[in-house]
Amino acid sequence: MKPEVTQREVVIGAIAAAILILVIPALNAFVPEGSVFHVSNFNINLWGQYLCLAIVAVSIDLLWGYTGLLSLGQMLFFSLGGYALGMHLMLMIGKLGQYKSDLPDFMVFLGYPRLPAHWEPFYSFTFSMLAVLWIPGLVALIFGYLAFRSRIRGVYFSILTQALTYAACLLFFRNELTLGGNNGFTDFKTLLKFDLAQPSTQRGLYIASAVALVLVYLLCRWLTLTKFGKVQRAIRDSENRVLFSGYAAANFKLFVFVVSGMIAGLAGALYVPQVGIINPSQMEPAKSLEAIVWVAVGGRATLLGPIIGAVGVNALKSWASQAFPAYWPIFLGGMFVLVVLFMPKGIVGLPAQLRSWWERRQRAKQAEDPPAPTAPGKEARS
């Protein structure tokens, strides 16, 4: 990947962003339902969810693709963001819940006399949105500080992140945490007074997700173009050299880990009102592993690839898990294995891979043809 931004990239990027942010919602709002160009309410909601998952994929790419940190617990930060906004959404239900109480339903059901004090600030939308960023950020900061200070690297880091999300999952299952136990939060009614059941609200959330995705992409693109980005890739390729070149590699890794956790948190907050539920199953290690597959399939260290991977794999999943539900996990695993073995740069890297394969074939052909006394064995270069 060339680090410079070409004019072509800017134009294509602007067109893609316009399609995502403007054209698709317009097709939903203004094109009549019978038309082939109409995007249904169901689909715009579904695509909004895909875009949120694409944001997570970009955050994983920043960590894994660019810095070489394979985190197997990224969906933890996604869930924390989702829970933070979910608390606000639960409070906004008000008396519209099953029990006609100001308390969220699960609290009534579990016999809470009053709202726990730490829930109070979540009446504020601003506080909740800030919490969407700082809670995952703080968890990432504490965990990352301990892990990177102790020089935990490679597969050990991956295992620890997986253990972290699993531990959090078990913790969130408990009712004592006051976060709804295994049922989590659901039955949301309104967000900023907008009725979540209205198609226009869902369209708004789709647009918010698309805007967030574009902004996150631009942020990561910019970050990887700076000298910071060079240090990131240097840590990935030769961490020792970085240490002995006077960089405190742990600080750089911590920074990336926290930023990436906050991005995932934002994605979770946008996802929850669209899907209408958040519960601890979102923190199960398998969810984070699936997110790794999106990035690998799309193409690591490309930023664009993870977006394509997340949307593509999830679209495929929606279709396949209906068409042949029993085989989907095998299909997903098989896809991962194939990509790792034969497409190291994923879907995005495929054109370049095919081009070099074609060139090598042509060269081999030339070498086979009789008038080739020059430079034998040239094709042996790989």
Place this chain on the structure above:
Amino acid sequence: MNKEYLLMAEGVSKSFDGFKAINDLNFYLDKGELRTIIGPNGAGKSTFLDLITGRTRPDVGVIEYKGTPLTKLREYEIYRLGIGRKFQTPSVYNDHTVFENILMGLEGSRGVWSTIFGRTTDAQKERIHEVLRTIGLESRVHEKAGTLAHGQKQWLEIGMLLAQNAELLLVDEPAAGMTDEETAKTGELLLSLAGKHTIIVIEHDMVFVRQLGSKVTVLHQGHVLCDGTLDQVQSDERVIEVYLGRKKKH
């Protein structure tokens, strides 16, 4: 102590699982000196550099650089004191261009924020080109380091240390795997740097050591066996003994 050494190690020992890699080592280096360390495999040469640069810590003993103890500092802190290290196997960033490799080594702030918001100034770019001229890689400036030949990678790594303006250069087997011509060029490069920088070279290749013509320290079993000119040490009975194993050690 009467004299200010640039680098001083006294009574340093380090064992790994009972194996004494460094054993009561004393080493003194003057400012501006070019010193070559030789010794058979397992003599503790690379371990000694590990101890200086903070990769491992000694069990006992002191290592001081300009009077600052190094044994409690982290790798990057030691580097920032002005000690640069070239590894035995060339470690450059293969996926970065030659230019970017030097940029990574360039002296200046190395904090997270300054790498995000800092700009590469024209003066810095000029400095990078100056370093590339010194190591003879200016024609490859925008190529990926991974495409360089083995010897060129070694020079690139030395270039990264020059860019940092490290006062003390620790150069581990710079001529390993090089052609004779490349080896001679590396020798010239190091000789041209001597004086401006203080340099420790670890080397096996005796032709190369002779070319450097510096004071030689012989390590054996983690201990300084002797030092002097190459001719002196080569005629030393003990050195012949450890290299050729003529007499049995007791």
